Amino acid sequence: MKTVKYQFVAETIRQRILKGVYKAKSIMPDQNSLASEFNVSRLTVKKALDLLAHEGLIYKQSGLGTIVLGVIPIKAANDSPANAFDGLSQQHTGEKVESKIISFEVHFPNQDLQTKLDIKKDDPVYEIRRLRILNGDPLILEHTFMPVKLVPGLNEDILHKSVYGYLHQQLHLKFGGAYRKIRATLPDKLDIKYLQAQKNDPMLEFEEIVWLNNGENIEYATSRNRYDKRSYTVLDVNDF
Known part of the structure; x- marks a missing residue:
């Protein structure tokens, strides 16, 4: 099945987090910057970030931005x-x-x-x-x-x-x-x-x-x- 845009954005950011490009406890680029980089709408970026937040890789804090949590130690592949x-x-x-x-x-x-x-x-x-x-x-x-x-x-x-x-x-x-x-x-x-x-x-x-x-x-x-x-x-x- 064809990967939709938000899934592509989410997977790219996910790999950046897992590979340490976005380091744990750091602040990620804002949604406007990510939308410009991926040439998508802010809504698409928001949907991708919501997915990653749901996985526990990031945390969106009002007033601070999006914080990288990284890999949670008790999280397993299954x-x-x-x-x-x-x-x-x-x-x-x-x-x-x-x-x-x-x-x-x-x-x-x-x-x-x-x-x-x-x-x-x-x-x-x-x-x-x-x-x-x-x-x-x-x-x-x-x-x-x-x-x-x-x-x-x-x-x-x-x-x-x-x-x-x-x-x-x-x-x-x-x-x-x-x-x-x-x-x-x-x-x-x-x-x-x-x-x-x-x-x-x-x-x-x-x-x-x-x-x-x-x-x-x-x-x-x-x-x-x-x-x-x-x-x-x-x-x-x-x-x-």
Whole structure:
């Protein structure tokens, strides 16, 4: 999938931070200077900086500018932001992300799904099971439900690439928020088969309901991964 401008800007700045071009605790160039350098709008620069702030690489302080935090010592390569609204492909730009479709169906929702997605019994939903593979290594087992009326045209070609990329770039949908729950559990048969989990391996299950900026619920999903393959992080910033 084509890299959009803000992702290119973010990746360039990210590499500068990681390589020490922008040193930890230093003040970064202002947004106008970066916009001029990359020949993009300030809005594009802001979006790139928001992404890097979300990753914990920088910190935007009113009155001071953008401070480089550098690499947080406890941060690991398999960390994933628990409050992210981008998909795996966007989180691992430059790496090989693959999707294996286990099942893809359209059906009418049961009472539980009607409640979770706030839809009627005659509103069809997509039910998707995918194995997400990162650099050849099975990483996440996803089980996703989406209302067909909000995501027209979803097909296997899109599922093999990036669903969130399709939502944002093709359908121009914007997320408004999400409620997420993380729990520890034991592996089931699918975890053992697709994630190569052992029967006593702890599993992390990530459950979420995501809604659009107009308040409509667009996704109910669970994703599962082995305890040794992925961890979830939250970056807290005190704005007071």
